[in-house]
Amino acid sequence: MINVEGITKLYSKNRAEPNRKGTTDIRGLKEVTFQVAKGEVFGFLGPNGAGKTTMIRHLMGFIKPDAGFAQIKGLDCWHNALAVKRLVGYLPGEMNFLEHMSGLEFLNLMSGMHGDRPIFRQRRDLLRERLELNLKQPIRKMSKGMKQKLGIIYALMLDAEVLILDEPTSGLDPLMQKVFIDLVLEEKYQGKTIFISSHMFPEVERTCDRVGIIRKGELAAVEGIQKLRQAQSRTFEITVEDEEQVQLLRERGLAIIAVNGTGLSVKVEGDLNPLLGGLAQVKVTEFTQKTTELEEAFMHFYEGEGRF
Amino acid sequence: MNYATGLTLYNLLLIGVYPTISQSPVVTELSMNLPSSVKHVFGITAGHGLDSLESYVSTQCFGRVWLLVMGVYTIGSSNALIAKLVDQGAMAYLLSSPVGRLEVLSTQVTVLASGLALMMGLTILGIWGEMALFNIPIDVWSYFCLGILGFALFLAIGAYSLFFSALFNEEEQTILSASGLTFLFYALDIFAELNDRFSWVKKLTVFGWVRPQEVLAGEVPAVPTLRLLGLSAIFIMLAGYIFCKKDIHV
Numbered sequence: 001m002i003n004v005e006g007i008t009k010l011y012s013k014n015r016a017e018p019n020r021k022g023t024t025d026i027r028g029l030k031e032v033t034f035q036v037a038k039g040e041v042f043g044f045l046g047p048n049g050a051g052k053t054t055m056i057r058h059l060m061g062f063i064k065p066d067a068g069f070a071q072i073k074g075l076d077c078w079h080n081a082l083a084v085k086r087l088v089g090y091l092p093g094e095m096n097f098l099e100h101m102s103g104l105e106f107l108n109l110m111s112g113m114h115g116d117r118p119i120f121r122q123r124r125d126l127l128r129e130r131l132e133l134n135l136k137q138p139i140r141k142m143s144k145g146m147k148q149k150l151g152i153i154y155a156l157m158l159d160a161e162v163l164i165l166d167e168p169t170s171g172l173d174p175l176m177q178k179v180f181i182d183l184v185l186e187e188k189y190q191g192k193t194i195f196i197s198s199h200m201f202p203e204v205e206r207t208c209d210r211v212g213i214i215r216k217g218e219l220a221a222v223e224g225i226q227k228l229r230q231a232q233s234r235t236f237e238i239t240v241e242d243e244e245q246v247q248l249l250r251e252r253g254l255a256i257i258a259v260n261g262t263g264l265s266v267k268v269e270g271d272l273n274p275l276l277g278g279l280a281q282v283k284v285t286e287f288t289q290k291t292t293e294l295e296e297a298f299m300h301f302y303e304g305e306g307r308f
Numbered sequence: 309m310n311y312a313t314g315l316t317l318y319n320l321l322l323i324g325v326y327p328t329i330s331q332s333p334v335v336t337e338l339s340m341n342l343p344s345s346v347k348h349v350f351g352i353t354a355g356h357g358l359d360s361l362e363s364y365v366s367t368q369c370f371g372r373v374w375l376l377v378m379g380v381y382t383i384g385s386s387n388a389l390i391a392k393l394v395d396q397g398a399m400a401y402l403l404s405s406p407v408g409r410l411e412v413l414s415t416q417v418t419v420l421a422s423g424l425a426l427m428m429g430l431t432i433l434g435i436w437g438e439m440a441l442f443n444i445p446i447d448v449w450s451y452f453c454l455g456i457l458g459f460a461l462f463l464a465i466g467a468y469s470l471f472f473s474a475l476f477n478e479e480e481q482t483i484l485s486a487s488g489l490t491f492l493f494y495a496l497d498i499f500a501e502l503n504d505r506f507s508w509v510k511k512l513t514v515f516g517w518v519r520p521q522e523v524l525a526g527e528v529p530a531v532p533t534l535r536l537l538g539l540s541a542i543f544i545m546l547a548g549y550i551f552c553k554k555d556i557h558v
Contacts, residue, residue, distance in 0.1 A: 062403060062556045063556065082408055083406075085404060085406040090400075090404040092397060094397040095397075096396040099398075106401075113405035114406065154401070
């Protein structure tokens with residue numbers, strides 16, 4: 001559905017940095033290539049200034065690539081920008097609207113510009129309810145989170161085949177992040193193709209099928225989320241009833257890092273089942289996972305500790 | 309809208325004090341004795357004293373303050389219509405819809421032109437109303453012509469401001485270049501008036517093409533109006549070309 005081939009966009013050092021996020025080390029994109037299949041959720045992960053937004057500008061036809069091309073459903077994103085935009089629902093990374101309007105006026109304007117189909121209104125009202133946003137409020141009086149919700153309503157109400165979301169959960173509280181993730185999963189089950197850029201791991205981990213990791217304008221890796229999960233090591237803190245049971249677990253050949261009375265730290269790489277099998281034979285009083293998740297794998301990557 | 313109300317009230321004040329000024333020998337004497345260069349800078353052109361209402365209206369109502377307010381309004385709108393939207397990011401929404409860049413731009417041009425037409429219309433209506441209020445007879449037609457000419461003048465200024473607005477990604481650069489060029493034109497206009505040897509300089513500036521006093525004296529300003537409209541069209545087309553081709557970092 002989305003096909004990006006060798007996209008390159010270089011900004012010369014003398015020119016004022018066009019990326020308003022204000023980082024100095026980014027110089028655009030270098031030969032970025034990836035594909036996103038129909039019905040797939042693709043996460044585009046990287047720190048601020050790595051080139052995520054630049055990639056999205058290419059997909060939206062806002063800027064012209066120096067080399068390579070981006071296509072959506074076979075249409076070139078720069079040369080066929082208008083046709084591409086009929087297919088795409090877009091959530092910009094920065095929430096700056098036409099300030100003098102109310103949320104409702106803004107959405108009406110935008111649905112007018114998209115050809116005003118009746119489904120826009122139905123979806124808008126459903127989304128408004130799910131996200132609990134008062135659309136009558138003037139935009140300039142909205143908080144950052146409320147503007148983010150308005151942007152999400154705009155992107156999702158269009159019922160577009162392809163969704164391009166730039167850091168969609170920034171500014172949302174945890175409850176709303178959960179609502180957003182549910183919304184994305186619902187869209188995914190309806191067969192939408194979704195491209196999410198993010199520097200936040202949970203939203204990517206819970207929604208994406210595959211993740212592309214971008215660093216200093218270069219796509220460092222594209223991995224399935226399952227593989228990413230498996231490759232990372234996780235540490236579990238387990239407390240069992242007595243020391244006999246500790247001994248029982250030791251005998252199962254688990255990678256036990258530390259033992260403290262009836263408490264154990266177990267490191268698991270990949271498959272969880274050996275650990276679960278062992279735990280089935282003992283009485284567990286406490287079980288916690290040290291928060292590593294994708295974040296740790298990601299940090300390793302950035303620290304240059306090799307691939308996953 | 310606020311701009312237009314302010315200008316109308318300002319004109320009301322000016323016209324309201326006209327009978328007092330024109331009958332005051334002190335003021336007449338003062339204006340006669342001013343060095344001609346000072347008169348030029350303050351917009352009192354030789355040969356037209358304060359004795360006729362037309363010259364008074366053209367120097368005062370369409371004088372420096374009016375030009376300044378209209379200039380600020382024109383450049384401000386042109387900036388707000390493109391560069392500000394790009395700089396702040398709201399343009400991303402407009403461009404994310406299947407409406408082409410050219411169509412977005414022509415909408416903005418329409419907004420600019422109708423805003424200017426409204427400002428000009430209110431200024432002229434204001435003058436008509438104020439004249440009626442003070443029972444001063446005027447030539448309605450020539451004021452109408454002046455309104456059209458003024459609209460063309462500011463459309464031209466708006467057009468090159470819009471061109472800068474499309475050219476630059478940032479508001480500061482847009483405002484600086486648009487107001488810089490406008491000020492240069494204006495300075496050239498005054499410079500040309502100061503010395504007859506440099507009167508040809510007037511032809512180089514958009515302000516030089518506009519002679520309110522002659523229009524109010526009955527001349528129909530067809531040529532300068534067309535010239536200004538032509539200039540506007542050129543800059544609007546250039547703005548459209550650039551806006552459609554360039555990278556927009558929103």
